[in-house]
Structures are given as C-alpha cells and as structure tokens.
Amino acid sequence: MKAPSAWLLALLLVAPAAHAATGGGPPPPTPTSGFTNPKEDARYHALLKNLRCLVCQNESLQDSQAGLAQDLRREVREQMRAGKSNPDIVKYLVSRYGDFVLYRPPLMGTTYLLWFGPFLVLIAGIVALFVLLRRRTRRPDPDPLPAPERRRLAALLREREEGSKR
C-alpha cells in the first residue's frame, strides 16, 4: 500500500512540471513596437491594452498572438507613425470593427444597463436587506415563553450569577 501511494505522490509532483515543459507553451512575447522614443512606445502599448482582439475575444491586441492581432498592431503602428492621435486611431478601428474592439464600451443608450446594472442590483439588495431587518425587529416575538418558565429562567440565571461570584 505504501509503495503505490508514494508513486502517486511522485506523479502528482512531476505532472505540473511535465506540463510546463511540453504543453505550457512559450510565454507570449510582448510585441515590440519599434519605437525608439520611450514615450511613443508607452503610448503604443497603452493603446493596445485597451483594444480587443476579434479572433481570441478575451485577449487584448497587446497579448494576442493571432494573425489578425499582429496585422492590427501593424495598423496601429503605421497610423501612429502617420501622426494620428489616439482618439483618431480608436475611432478608425471602431468604424471598421464596431464598439466590440473596445474593452471599455462607451456610455450610450444601449449600454446604460451594462454600466449601471451592477449598482442597481446593489441598491436593490441594500433596500431589500433594510426592509427585511426592519420587519424583523418590529414583529412581536411569535412564541413568547410562558410566564412560569420565564420565572424559572430568571431564577436559573440568578443562581448561575451567584455561583460564579463565589
């Protein structure tokens, strides 16, 4: 019994390492901007972080290795080199791919619920809690102790108190 469990333990310890060696994949290389000016480089990466890759939809353009993401990064670089401002570049991508490319959807009619929904739910929860608590404190005790038992309880408590004093 001892030997198999030791084997299992060894396997468990080795398995994650083996996974990292084979299937884990290389760490995603941060896309190089090619901008020598550190300010421009920072601007480039800040832009990419807020833009969504359309193929692997939970990754930003900064992180994605998809072919389309690489092409879109090139597009952003070229537009920066052409002297376009951040809002210009974002506006261009939105005009082609829709608000979906933005990680931060704009505040408008169709997104009010998205932006304020969580706060509404929070407020509803607070109101519900408040109402419930008030109702509970106001409601008379539905099952009060009968008088003889109440007297007995008081006597017991007194006795205990005296006992602890001694």
Added chain:
Amino acid sequence: MVRYLVPLGVFAMLVALLAVGLRHDPRKIPSPLIGKPAPEFSLPALTDPARRITRADLLGKVTLFNVWASWCVSCRDEAKVLDGLAKSRVVPIYGLNYKDRRAAALEWLKVFGDPYVANAFDREGQVAINWGVYGVPETFVVDAKGIIRYKQIGPITPQVLKDTILPLVRRLQQEARRR
C-alpha cells in the same frame, strides 16, 4: 404567496436572459460598415499583377465581394456554392484573396473552381482590415452605388444563399433599376 412569487419571478427573468445569451453567437460581430460606402482600395489582380482592381470595379451593379484564402478550409465548401451562383449569372462575384501566396491561390482556383470575375490580391491583409474583416470567409453584398448592404460572416451555405443573399440581391437589383 408573494414571498414565493418574487424569487420565482427573478429566477424566470434570469432564465430568459441566459436563454437569449445562449442563442447569441459571440463570434459574430455585427459590422458597423453596413449602410456605409465600401472602403476605397486599389490592389494588384491575382491573375495579373500589372492590372489593378479598385473599388470602382464594383460600382454600377450589385456585387458580392468575397474574402477567401487558399489556407482557409471552410472556403472549400463555400467554393461549390459560389460556383453554382456564378453559373446562374445572377450576380457577379469579386474576390479578395486574403494573406495568401499567389501561386497557392492560383492553384486553389484550379482545384476548387473559379467563380470570380476578378480577384484582388491582398498580401498583407491591409485592405481586409479597412473592410473590417476578421476571419475568412466573409462576404459583402455591395449595391450598385457602392454601399455595403450585408455582410456574411463565415461560409455562404446553400441555406444562407437561398434565404438571405439571393432575396437581398434581387431587391437591390430592382432598386438599382428603378433609379
């Protein structure tokens, strides 16, 4: 009674919300270009690098603008549908050959059929970005004035052709004739 109905109501609303969410395909992102003029482009033709294909080639008639590549597997299924459509001569099909090698693309046309009036060769995929393409195949229906009226994301199946694209093409052709 109310204390049971309220949670039940909340639960029913949640189920309805999630049911709608499940039916919605998150991979299909509606194009903001629908109803807008097709973006300008000028690219070498696939068959003849000296010739240029531009937006002007699409004007004056209703056209399909089909984005494809030889490395795209679902384009093979679509090729049969497009071939049939080309033979029916209902609507001219223009192609945007996306991020491909010229030789591979020409070979593909020989194997799977060539339904295209002309193909623009978009080696770097830059024109595709300008058209808001994010996968292949995609197909745009462009009206006679060069306005994008519909975008099919993914292959055109016989079903999509019959139910969506052909009725739209006929409507747009009538619209163009009336003007």
